[in-house]
Amino acid sequence: MTHANLMNNYFNLNSVHTEEDFRRRFQMRGHVFKHLLDDVQQVNLYFRQKRDRVGRPGFSPHLKVVVALRMMAYASSADSLDETHGISKFTCLDTLTEFCNTIVQLYKEEYLRxxxxxxxxxxxxxxxxxxxxxxxxxxxxxxxxxxxxxxxxx
Known part of the structure; x- marks a missing residue:
């Protein structure tokens, strides 16, 4: 349900929020987010959606990247994201760690020099x-x- 709301609010064709809303809330343009999402999914399996032991889909790649970006852009605590995105504190922290490590791996030669x-x-x-x-x-x-x-x- 959280993934469906996120997609409906920001990523679907007739999303609730405008491109300007997206840019203000995520501190980047939508096409940059999509490029970033594609890159992290290609490099790190953590950002691909998996199924849990009973066959239910796990957290979506969009949701994981949004959580990591929100923690960094707004200094959001992992506990606050649990309430708004339905991800536990520990999963939020794992997601942030995976995201940061992946970003360094992907972009260190070009941007982190x-x-x-x-x-x-x-x-x-x-x-x-x-x-x-x-x-x-x-x-x-x-x-x-x-x-x-x-x-x-x-």
Whole structure:
């Protein structure tokens, strides 16, 4: 039932939520999610749907990836996802571990590497455009004033 609701809300042709809703809630576009889902399913069997001992379908790949992303994007606790997605705390934590390990395996060469000279120049230009010149390698910007900073972070 959780899988059916998830598919109806975000992934079916006439889904309840728009692409913009998806992007806001998952911090990525729908096509990026689909690409990510395909990649993790190809590399890690954990993300393929299996049947349990009595023949019922287990958690769907969509649901597992959504749980992992929600834990990372919103710092959601595993207990809170149990209530909303019907997955136990331990399964949520296992899913997050499997997801992170798979992402590193898949993308470390392209995205999880030290920046080269060209990357650094691009990042410095981007930071300067945002008003943070020479920010690479500096923690000075951890101390800039934020007028509306939540009190628990002060």
């Amino acid at each position: 030290e920046p080269n000279h060209e990357d650094l120049n691009r990042l410095i230009r981007k930071a300067e455009d945002c008003g943070f010149p020479s920010m690479i390698g500096s923690l000075d910007y951890m101390h800039w004033d934020w007028k509306t900073c939540p009190t628990r972070w002060q």
